[in-house]
Amino acid sequence: MTSSFAERRPASLVAGVRAVINKDLLLEWRSRARVNATIFFAFLTLLLFLFAVGPDTHIMAQSAAGYLWLAVLLSSVLSLGESFRMEAENAALEGLRLLPVDPKAMFLGKAIANTLFLFLLAVILVPVTVAMCGVEVQGSLMHGVAILFLGAAAISAPGTLYAAIASQVRARDVLLPLLLFPVLIPAIIGAVKATKLLFAGDPMGDLGRWTALLIFFNATYWLLCLLLFGRVVEE
Amino acid sequence: MDGTIVGGWGYVIASYAIAWSLLGLYGLSVWRRSRLPPTDK
Amino acid sequence: MKRAIDFGLPLLAIAGIVVGEIMGLWIAPAERHMGDVYRIIYVHVPAAWVALLSFLIAAAASFTFLFKTSWAADALAEAAGELGVLFGTVAYILGAIWGKGTWGVWWTPDPKLTAMAILVFGFAGYIALRNLTEEPERRAAWSAVVAIILAAGIPIVWFAVRWWGGLHQNQSTRDSMNAFMGATLGINVLAFTLLFVWFLRMRYRVAKAKIDEELSEPPEQELA
Numbered sequence: 001m002t003s004s005f006a007e008r009r010p011a012s013l014v015a016g017v018r019a020v021i022n023k024d025l026l027l028e029w030r031s032r033a034r035v036n037a038t039i040f041f042a043f044l045t046l047l048l049f050l051f052a053v054g055p056d057t058h059i060m061a062q063s064a065a066g067y068l069w070l071a072v073l074l075s076s077v078l079s080l081g082e083s084f085r086m087e088a089e090n091a092a093l094e095g096l097r098l099l100p101v102d103p104k105a106m107f108l109g110k111a112i113a114n115t116l117f118l119f120l121l122a123v124i125l126v127p128v129t130v131a132m133c134g135v136e137v138q139g140s141l142m143h144g145v146a147i148l149f150l151g152a153a154a155i156s157a158p159g160t161l162y163a164a165i166a167s168q169v170r171a172r173d174v175l176l177p178l179l180l181f182p183v184l185i186p187a188i189i190g191a192v193k194a195t196k197l198l199f200a201g202d203p204m205g206d207l208g209r210w211t212a213l214l215i216f217f218n219a220t221y222w223l224l225c226l227l228l229f230g231r232v233v234e235e
Numbered sequence: 236m237d238g239t240i241v242g243g244w245g246y247v248i249a250s251y252a253i254a255w256s257l258l259g260l261y262g263l264s265v266w267r268r269s270r271l272p273p274t275d276k
Numbered sequence: 277m278k279r280a281i282d283f284g285l286p287l288l289a290i291a292g293i294v295v296g297e298i299m300g301l302w303i304a305p306a307e308r309h310m311g312d313v314y315r316i317i318y319v320h321v322p323a324a325w326v327a328l329l330s331f332l333i334a335a336a337a338s339f340t341f342l343f344k345t346s347w348a349a350d351a352l353a354e355a356a357g358e359l360g361v362l363f364g365t366v367a368y369i370l371g372a373i374w375g376k377g378t379w380g381v382w383w384t385p386d387p388k389l390t391a392m393a394i395l396v397f398g399f400a401g402y403i404a405l406r407n408l409t410e411e412p413e414r415r416a417a418w419s420a421v422v423a424i425i426l427a428a429g430i431p432i433v434w435f436a437v438r439w440w441g442g443l444h445q446n447q448s449t450r451d452s453m454n455a456f457m458g459a460t461l462g463i464n465v466l467a468f469t470l471l472f473v474w475f476l477r478m479r480y481r482v483a484k485a486k487i488d489e490e491l492s493e494p495p496e497q498e499l500a
């Protein structure tokens with residue numbers, strides 16, 4: 001019943017996606033205190049990394065890219081979990097099963113909303129990282145934006161799917177990172193390496209290879225999670 | 236025998252001991268479970 | 277026939293292991309560069325191979341389940357996932373000890389070590405998910421999704437870590453192995469595979485029995 005409804009009106013996929021994005025972004029805007037808190041959490045994480053590593057400026061500069069992405073990753077655990085909390089608390093996922101909402105639209109909408117939030121977070125963290133770790137931005141703006149966006153998208157695709165699963169079980173807080181982190185390792189490696197090159201310069205032209213890794217990761221996981229999401233929210 | 240690492244039996248014995256005790260314990264546990272009538276988990 | 281396998285397989289596996297260990301610990305000569313420490317590979321390599329095989333089986337069974345709801349496939353995935361974590365952990369510990377004994381480091385950014393670690397952690401999460409989900413249909417579907425996502429990541433992980441590890445890759449000992457060492461390794465791999473099949477059958481039995489019992493219970497009333 002659900003799938004035939006969606007098949008009869010393929011144009012509604014885009015409309016459905018837009019509706020989900022709008023709803024989720026509106027909810028985040030309405031609870032912007034929480035959004036602000038998450039952003040401050042990211043700053044705090046960055047700060048703690050630097051305290052842990054000590055005043056050695058050389059190490060701080062070397063590790064800056066790593067800390068930036070770890071701060072984004074840890075914050076994502078909070079924001080991804082949040083994106084399904086509304087549904088979990090109101091048993092809204094069960095309601096959605098009765099209404100013919102295409103799970104693909106739901107996945108795309110939420111994953112895009114999550115990507116936008118994480119991208120914003122990463123963008124905010126760059127000047128903070130530059131200031132606190134004493135690095136410079138040597139790469140082009142275009143490259144920088146691309147890497148930050150690809151990294152955010154890489155976290156969001158499997159993150160949205162796993163958040164949907166975790167929101168429906170006990171111990172959801174630990175299950176999300178437990179499932180998500182192993183899968184993200186190649187993406188984190190790629191994002192950190194690329195960002196490091198953007199900070200420190202790229203004498204050997206390696207940026208292309210890491211960008212390609214991120215693109216390939218995103219292509220694989222956005223497609224895969226889109227196809228599999230239906231099995232995660234159906235009954 | 237230049238450049239040969241001398242000894243190292245300690246590592247070998249520790250490895251084998253760890254490996255076989257883990258595998259042995261697991262084997263025992265799953266063997267017992269597969270023989271009992273299904274209770275719950 | 278089944279009883280013959282039930283009886284014969286464990287015997288064959290244990291016999292193979294004993295023979296393999298004797299060959300590995302006693303009869304095989306010390307290696308040119310690494311002395312006796314290298315003997316760890318006679319357990320490390322078979323364990324790693326079996327772990328990989330197990331994870332592949334789990335992924336294939338999960339894939340099957342998503343296409344047709346076969347509870348046998350779900351039980352097989354559960355069994356293979358768990359065994360993969362077991363053998364993978366063994367392989368990993370032994371790899372670390374070997375690394376310490378030969379190069380003086382517990383760990384290096386070796387693609388194989390890292391890929392194995394990711395799979396082991398990934399499937400540990402898979403097991404945790406299964407333990408936390410009580411309804412069989414959801415448990416099977418969700419864990420199948422997780423297994424497939426992990427499997428899809430393996431090629432990506434491989435390239436990521438290969439590039440990340442840089443130019444300094446650890447040399448394989450296969451260069452300096454003679455024929456007898458190779459044979460010893462082969463026998464150990466075979467013996468471990470038999471051991472694995474034995475464990476897999478037992479663990480599958482446990483998983484299938486649990487699912488059969490769950491499915492035969494009257495359905496609980498859904499809370500409104």
